[in-house]
Structure formats: C-alpha cells, structure tokens
Amino acid sequence: MAGAGPRRVCFLLKVRADRLAEYRERHAAVWPDMLAALSAAGWRNYSLFLRDDGLLVGYLETPDFAAAQAAMAASDVNARWQAEMAPFFEALDGAAPDAALRPLTEVFHLD
Amino acid sequence: MAGAGPRRVCFLLKVRADRLAEYRERHAAVWPDMLAALSAAGWRNYSLFLRDDGLLVGYLETPDFAAAQAAMAASDVNARWQAEMAPFFEALDGAAPDAALRPLTEVFHLD
Numbered sequence: 001m002a003g004a005g006p007r008r009v010c011f012l013l014k015v016r017a018d019r020l021a022e023y024r025e026r027h028a029a030v031w032p033d034m035l036a037a038l039s040a041a042g043w044r045n046y047s048l049f050l051r052d053d054g055l056l057v058g059y060l061e062t063p064d065f066a067a068a069q070a071a072m073a074a075s076d077v078n079a080r081w082q083a084e085m086a087p088f089f090e091a092l093d094g095a096a097p098d099a100a101l102r103p104l105t106e107v108f109h110l111d
Numbered sequence: 112m113a114g115a116g117p118r119r120v121c122f123l124l125k126v127r128a129d130r131l132a133e134y135r136e137r138h139a140a141v142w143p144d145m146l147a148a149l150s151a152a153g154w155r156n157y158s159l160f161l162r163d164d165g166l167l168v169g170y171l172e173t174p175d176f177a178a179a180q181a182a183m184a185a186s187d188v189n190a191r192w193q194a195e196m197a198p199f200f201e202a203l204d205g206a207a208p209d210a211a212l213r214p215l216t217e218v219f220h221l222d
Contacts, residue, residue: 107139
C-alpha cells in the first residue's frame with residue numbers, strides 16, 4: 001500500500017559474524033565524500049540496522065530508486081566504498097553489495 | 112549513529128509461509144480505528160515490508176518508542192488487532208506480535 005511522496009525502499013544483506021564489530025566501526029565513520037555522493041544521488045533518510053547475528057536491514061526514501069541506484073553505480077567513490085565493504089558480507093556471489101540489493105515489498109504504510 | 116530528531120525503530124517478525132497472501136490482504140485494509148490508535152500513540156512513517164519467505168521488516172519513527180509501545184499496549188483496538196494477527200506469525204512463544212518486537216541496532220544514518 002504505497003502512499004504519496006517518495007518511494008520507501010527496504011533491503012536485507014548479511015554481514016559475516018566475524019566482521020560485525022569492524023562493520024559497525026566503519027559505518028560510524030563513513031567517508032564524507034561517500035555521504036555526499038549518496039545525498040547527490042537522492043538517497044534520503046537512509047538508515048542501516050544490524051541484528052546481533054549479522055542480518056542487516058537497509059531503509060531509505062528516494063523519488064526514484066532506479067535513478068538513485070544508477071547514480072551511485074556511476075560514482076567513483078561508491079565503487080571504492082563497495083569494494084572495501086564486499087568482504088564484510090556473506091553470499092554476494094561476486095556482486096558488489098549495492099548490486100546485490102533486493103528490495104522487499106511494502107505491504108503497509110501509515111504516514 | 113543516531114542523528115537528531117525522532118528515534119528510528121526497525122524490527123523483524125516472521126509470517127507463516129502458508130498465511131502470506133492473507134497477511135497482505137489484511138494489511139491492505141487495516142481497521143481505521145487501528146490506524147487512528149497508532150497515530151495517536153506517536154507511530155509515524157510506519158511501514159511493513161515482506162520478503163517472499165515471510166520475513167517481515169517493520170520501520171517507524173517516533174519521539175519515544177517506549178511511550179509509543181505503552182500507548183498501544185493500553186489500547187483496546189490494538190488488543191483486538193494483535194489477537195487476530197498472532198496466528199499469522201511464527202515463533203512468538205505465546206506473546207502478542209507487538210510484545211515480541213526486538214528493535215535492531217541502528218549502525219548508520221544519513222538524513
């Protein structure tokens with residue numbers, strides 16, 4: 001049930017159990033040019049949540065998710081960031097983390 | 112890394128694989144008095160996302176999550192709604208779905 005306004009996107013990834021502490025540290029200090037690239041690409045109200053077993057939930061809002069993904073895919077800083085992040089994740093089958101995102105279906109929304 | 116503003120809350124539940132279609136239907140038509148109760152209790156920008164295997168992600172924003180939960184726990188309509196929803200979920204160990212919520216840790220946020 002989609003309301004008006006930006007699209008809300010939710011995705012899941014799995015962080016390796018032996019890399020959780022380092023994953024948290026890296027995300028407490030994301031490169032400023034990576035943050036700027038996300039903002040310029042239309043990623044808004046973007047959060048990552050981590051369960052103790054490594055299940056990672058991403059949530060963001062954007063006017064057009066395909067455009068937001070394409071803008072990041074064309075960004076040099078994103079290529080460097082994703083290359084550094086890839087070893088933290090399970091089961092990417094060789095893909096970069098941002099290329100492995102599978103948005104879930106929104107089944108309810110209340111503004 | 113929490114920014115300023117309302118707290119962002121993310122939680123996970125598991126919908127039974129054989130009840131997914133009905134779960135979706137029920138959430139496309141949540142009772143108006145349940146929606147009103149959530150709003151009155153401070154649940155804002157609240158979405159539910161469903162993966163094909165039944166993994167359910169909840170995301171909401173609220174000034175005070177403990178207060179928002181307590182307000183719903185005191186609500187008659189919520190008691191009726193949660194009683195109807197409980198059979199849709201796995202592994203609640205007898206708890207109502209809203210009592211089984213375990214918020215994940217936010218590890219990143221970009222406004």
